[in-house]
Amino acid sequence: MIPGAFDYHRPATVEDAVGLLAKLGEEANILAGGHSLIPLMKTRLASPEHLVDISGIGDLKGIAVRGEEIVIGAMTTQFELITSHDLEKHLPVIAETSRLIADPQIRYKGTFGGNVANGDPGNDMPALMMCLGATYAVTGPGGSRDIAARDFYQGAYFTSLEHGDILTEVRIPIPPADHGYAYEKLKRKVGDYATAAAAVAITMADGKCTSASIGLTNVSETPLWASAAAELLVGTNLDKASVDAAVAAAEAITEPATDMRGPSEYRTKMAGVMMRRALERAQSRAKG
Numbered sequence: 001m002i003p004g005a006f007d008y009h010r011p012a013t014v015e016d017a018v019g020l021l022a023k024l025g026e027e028a029n030i031l032a033g034g035h036s037l038i039p040l041m042k043t044r045l046a047s048p049e050h051l052v053d054i055s056g057i058g059d060l061k062g063i064a065v066r067g068e069e070i071v072i073g074a075m076t077t078q079f080e081l082i083t084s085h086d087l088e089k090h091l092p093v094i095a096e097t098s099r100l101i102a103d104p105q106i107r108y109k110g111t112f113g114g115n116v117a118n119g120d121p122g123n124d125m126p127a128l129m130m131c132l133g134a135t136y137a138v139t140g141p142g143g144s145r146d147i148a149a150r151d152f153y154q155g156a157y158f159t160s161l162e163h164g165d166i167l168t169e170v171r172i173p174i175p176p177a178d179h180g181y182a183y184e185k186l187k188r189k190v191g192d193y194a195t196a197a198a199a200v201a202i203t204m205a206d207g208k209c210t211s212a213s214i215g216l217t218n219v220s221e222t223p224l225w226a227s228a229a230a231e232l233l234v235g236t237n238l239d240k241a242s243v244d245a246a247v248a249a250a251e252a253i254t255e256p257a258t259d260m261r262g263p264s265e266y267r268t269k270m271a272g273v274m275m276r277r278a279l280e281r282a283q284s285r286a287k288g
């Protein structure tokens with residue numbers, strides 16, 4: 001199908017992009033990799049009159065270690081997440097998750113920033129960012145501000161971004177080198193969004209879990225941070241009873257829709273299965 005008519009703009013700086021968005025008003029939309037927005041435009045579910053393409057803004061690209069954090073520019077592609085040495089060394093779960101997104105063609109164009117800013121509960125990066133305690137840096141007409149990933153998602157396609165805001169970068173605390181991690185995703189076929197998925201990050205010492213964080217994908221209107229479930233694991237040796245209790249706590253906060261990926265009850269159970277598998281793999285990777 002063919003999108004409606006629109007005017008195309010390609011600013012060279014964040015400042016110019018913010019100015020353009022303010023000037024053009026509500027009928028203008030940001031274009032990043034286009035792999036969520038363009039399909040919506042083709043089906044006329046979105047009909048922006050102006051597209052502000054931010055792919056020409058060099059400052060929005062790249063991955064760097066800055067102090068105790070990894071900083072990822074919003075226009076970094078999902079493919080670049082897979083090939084980054086800094087991420088491989090400090091946060092390998094990001095590449096693991098990126099490999100499970102869509103297919104290579106989409107990962108070459110689709111951006112990290114578009115994935116987290118879009119607000120689609122089916123996107124894989126948001127739950128991982130909640131799990132890792134990421135912070136989103138945003139610049140808009142009123143200046144710059146930080147928003148915690150855990151506070152960012154308000155509803156399906158509804159986030160803390162105001163019109164004219166641009167997500168510029170994401171900062172993620174570098175976890176201890178001996179942490180365990182995993183992202184487990186159930187999908188109907190390669191290239192599909194998750195029926196349910198879970199991100200887990202833990203640390204272990206002397207066989208006991210010393211910290212845990214869990215994110216869940218596509219089992220609610222927003223990605224979920226399963227903090228109560230994670231708390232049930234801390235101080236345990238991840239024995240079956242403790243894991244069963246944590247899985248039940250995580251399942252209890254899910255509210256998946258019944259859709260072509262299965263009935264709601266099934267998707268809730270699959271969230272639990274993905275979390276259990278992610279925990280097992282994270283434990284096998286944790287060094288403590």
Ligand code: FAD
Pocket residue numbers: 029030031032033034035036037038039074075100101102103106109110111112113114115117118122123124125161165166167168191192193194
């Ligand atoms: P765009 O499509 O350009 O933008 C998406 C939205 O975010 C737009 O509203 C745009 O205005 C806004 N936006 C983009 N960047 C910014 C920014 N920096 N600041 C503020 N707002 C911004 N994703 C998954 O996670 N898992 C999957 O399994 C998966 N499967 C897919 C399968 C198919 C067939 C397709 C077409 C897509 C799939 N995707 C999947 C989505 C893909 O990862 C998208 O690339 C991603 O969701 C959006 O990134 P983008 O750069 O393409 O953003």
